[in-house]
Amino acid sequence: MGAEQRHLEPLPGLADGSQLGKRYIDEAGSVELLVTKGGSGSFEIGSSPLAVKAAKPLPSSD
Template identity: 55%
Template structure:
């Protein structure tokens, strides 16, 4: 289960992230096609980056799923792309500021 505040990393690229919001989801968060692990854990040496999950991540960007059940902040970019249960996460769009008169 993903928890808010968890620091995670990819097993197949340099991506690191912090979970900003996880609304009671038991889904599997992946990066580069492989499940992410705790920042202090050791990656499985047999895993490789999946070609269909190699769009990359951008530092400082927040990624969300379509249902809004998870939000992660990328703290170190990498070549793998993020997904939750096979659904690709997208960059969260900024909210427009109110106009000032």
């Protein structure tokens, strides 16, 4: 109550957005993030952006 709310904007180059329910991974595969609330900012470690992790194919049910 009475606390000031600020609206922050992502830095230039980090405004690609994050998608709810997607997993993001670093190049080495050592860090993985699961997005629980989407937004307008992107993820980066140092100067390396995190990429959306590809879904694993489901096994066939033959």
